[in-house]
Amino acid sequence: MQDEYRTVARAGVHETEVNRSRFLCSLAPAATEQEAREFLASVRKEHADATHNCWAYVIGADAAVQKASDDGEPGGTAGVPMLQMLLRRDMRYVVAVVTRYYGGVKLGAGGLIRAYGGAVGEAIDSLGVLTRRRFRLATVTVDHQRAGKVHNDLLATGRQVRDVRYGEAVAIEIGLPEAEVAAFRAWLADATAGTAGLTLGDEAYGDA
Structure with missing residues (x-):
């Protein structure tokens, strides 16, 4: 077993805007993969009209379960950067869903990677961390x-x-x-x- 791990202090939402696209990062602690999927389903239901609901989660103090989805964004530009941000911050037992409302300006692959990863990083900073x-x-x-x-x-x-x-x-x-x-x-x-x-x-x- 790991001696310690970090997780998000509380569930919450942090919004950022990039070139008129709105990115809402919903972040929550999740004790199991089932909890992570239930949280994802609730966010999808709440933002059913969104352009994309991309997600990533890490379950286990040793990060045994790591999953992510681009939800229609170009491959590798959303879910993976979100997952990488969670791992870079040593976050465990956590689920992140970034909801995008398209603002009419294409961001390109690099812009999407920065926007999705950045949305998760800012949400972690906003909501706080528990060790x-x-x-x-x-x-x-x-x-x-x-x-x-x-x-x-x-x-x-x-x-x-x-x-x-x-x-x-x-x-x-x-x-x-x-x-x-x-x-x-x-x-x-x-x-x-x-x-x-x-x-x-x-x-x-x-x-x-």
């Missing part, structure tokens, strides 16, 4: 008497508390960078006089 880092999910099990203090200490030290479950004991699920597991285990033993348990789970990604 997600790899974490090991871990569950701290502690008695009710100590749970409140442990919970507060975790928050005070900037730990990601993902869930708290109350039963015979209190289970607090957190995210830990792999390199910090040993140090955290020692801190927990010290903070709870050795009474707390720590169970390591799967790996996941969280906001940096």
Whole structure:
């Protein structure tokens, strides 16, 4: 697994104009290829009257899935430059759709490549980026008497508390960078006089 990846901070639309053609870049996070396709379908429906709805998406922290479409523009002048911009910016789990409303002036292959790639780059700048880092999910099990203090200490030290479950004991699920597991285990033993348990789970990604 990658140690970290970048994705768009939020869904949104950024508009640019090149030689009277309007380029609307709709950008959104997408956890799966299905989500990316659903977003694409919604943009196509909203802009059914557009000249083109070109798209690209990258799914997977390692960019395992990369797809793009020129949607009727000359081959290689729209979808590929959009995809290349996403990859150049290290964007993952993201879908971009650039809707073009033709303004009457032909841009030529070079102009189209710059316009489509540039629309994606400007949209990324406008909407912002999140960095997600790899974490090991871990569950701290502690008695009710100590749970409140442990919970507060975790928050005070900037730990990601993902869930708290109350039963015979209190289970607090957190995210830990792999390199910090040993140090955290020692801190927990010290903070709870050795009474707390720590169970390591799967790996996941969280906001940096």
